[in-house]
Amino acid sequence: MPRFLHTADWQMGRTYSRFETEDSAALSEARYQAIERLAALATEHQCDAVLVAGDVFDAQTVSDRTIRRVFNATQGFSGPWVMLPGNHDAALAESVWTRAKRLDAVPENVHLALKSGTTPLPEQGLAVLAAPLTQRHTYGDLTQPFEQMTTPPGLLRIGLAHGSVQGVLPDDIDSTNPIAPDRTETANLDYLALGDWHGLKEINERTWYSGTPEPERFRNNEAGYVLVVDIEEPGAAPRVTPHETARYRWHQWRETLSVASDLDELIQRINQLPEASVLDLKLNGTLTLAGEQKLTEALSIAEARFRSVTCDRSGLQLEPTDDDIAALQADGYLGEVVQELRQSQQETDNSEGAEIARDALAILAGLLTSKDPEAAR
Incomplete structure (x- = not known):
């Protein structure tokens, strides 16, 4: 039975200027520790893959040191990682992702989904359909092409996207990067792993926001979790288990x-x-x-x-x-x-x-x- 870990919105390189220097440094460091914890969780629960639904980085301009530290923090899980660009780290022609490649910082087991398409993981029983953002804001649904994407028989169809499910999230964040609320049905997805909303949120049994693994703002939205997802076979209902990862x-x-x-x-x-x-x-x-x-x-x-x-x-x-x-x-x-x-x-x-x-x-x-x-x- 395939099992994967769903996470998003790491926002690495985020600064906390409103806090004292000592506190700001500790809060920033906690985000690296969160990656290490979720990698350990993926290993402990024998996950087949880790899917990161966008905003790995907080900005395109993060330091080279931050880039290297992020990928170093993933070493606790040796299985495949699939990372998706979000609105903060969109896959521009020149981006944090192209820098990461030039630095040779990306491990072999990390797949960067920089283009719309499918990342097949046959050994893990998964086919990951990716909808990366190639600019900060879009007004079309980038998950719509999932409906035409074909995947090998027998593999779970897992969508990976970053944006706002229409008609579900608050109006003030429901204007850009839209996602249809019925995308799992129209694209025959077994699961849709989402990022952008920083709290844990179930849209329907096959569509979830994992939220950020380490809270970074004052908002009561169940931040500080990752999701371990079990799906017995294509078409079966997912079993989604939240795991707390927050330090603060x-x-x-x-x-x-x-x-x-x-x-x-x-x-x-x-x-x-x-x-x-x-x-x-x-x-x-x-x-x-x-x-x-x-x-x-x-x-x-x-x-x-x-x-x-x-x-x-x-x-x-x-x-x-x-x-x-x-x-x-x-x-x-x-x-x-x-x-x-x-x-x-x-x-x-x-x-x-x-x-x-x-x-x-x-x-x-x-x-x-x-x-x-x-x-x-």
Whole structure:
């Protein structure tokens, strides 16, 4: 029974400029480790081939070192690999693929599907019908020629394409590189392995997106998997098994804090995250000075545990309680300043002014607390 591994959207050479240098390097390195993990999975599960449905590289301009490292990372699986150009690494006349060939970086067991056509793998029982992108965007369905492609008798007809299944994916990514939702039927395919959508997604029992093996953005779309596909014989229904490959999990939370219990629940959720987390927070609402100090401490602990933590507090207003002010012992002039900053948050006409007042209040509270440690207790 033929068995193959379906993966896509490696986006090798991707940079993470929004992160600190150390975190950016770790996230980039995790993508090479993902290739090594899926190669090991293919070997462990005795797969006959690995099919990569486009966007192996994030750009045509990736370094020679990146090209070599990508192909080096495939060494854990000695069977055939079939790699398809996607919209990020389209098979242009001069492309990342032609450079890879000139560098002699492509192993003998890696087949580059740079032209529309069939890659027969008779020993593996597969015939791979490829629809490579030869430019970044097209408006015609490149999988339509599958209907006229002939394959040797007895081999599974496996389509390999990169694009948007029409009428299924969100409208904002449903305009270029279209793919008919019934292509497996019209082209008599046993399976259609797709890339472009970065999350795991079943279109129908024979048509799947594997998603990227390592998440690279904040989107709740089941990224971080590869698919092992078993098909007993031509015409039989595929058995598709997802396998998790992600090193890091990305979490983006948008929270509104109103009462003390909201902050307690948020901190509890943060503490429950695994260490291999990338966390992006944006907070709105109100917070007492005691709550601000509690939040700051919790985020400091999280920053030491997780791969990356960012927190936008610009939507938070600090509202000192009478107990906060009493604990700060901000009498006289200092007490007046605290009250003025408290009022400025609410009365300023622009968000920048409110943020400045909030930050000033937090800094002042921190200074007063550091002078009197008992005030924080």
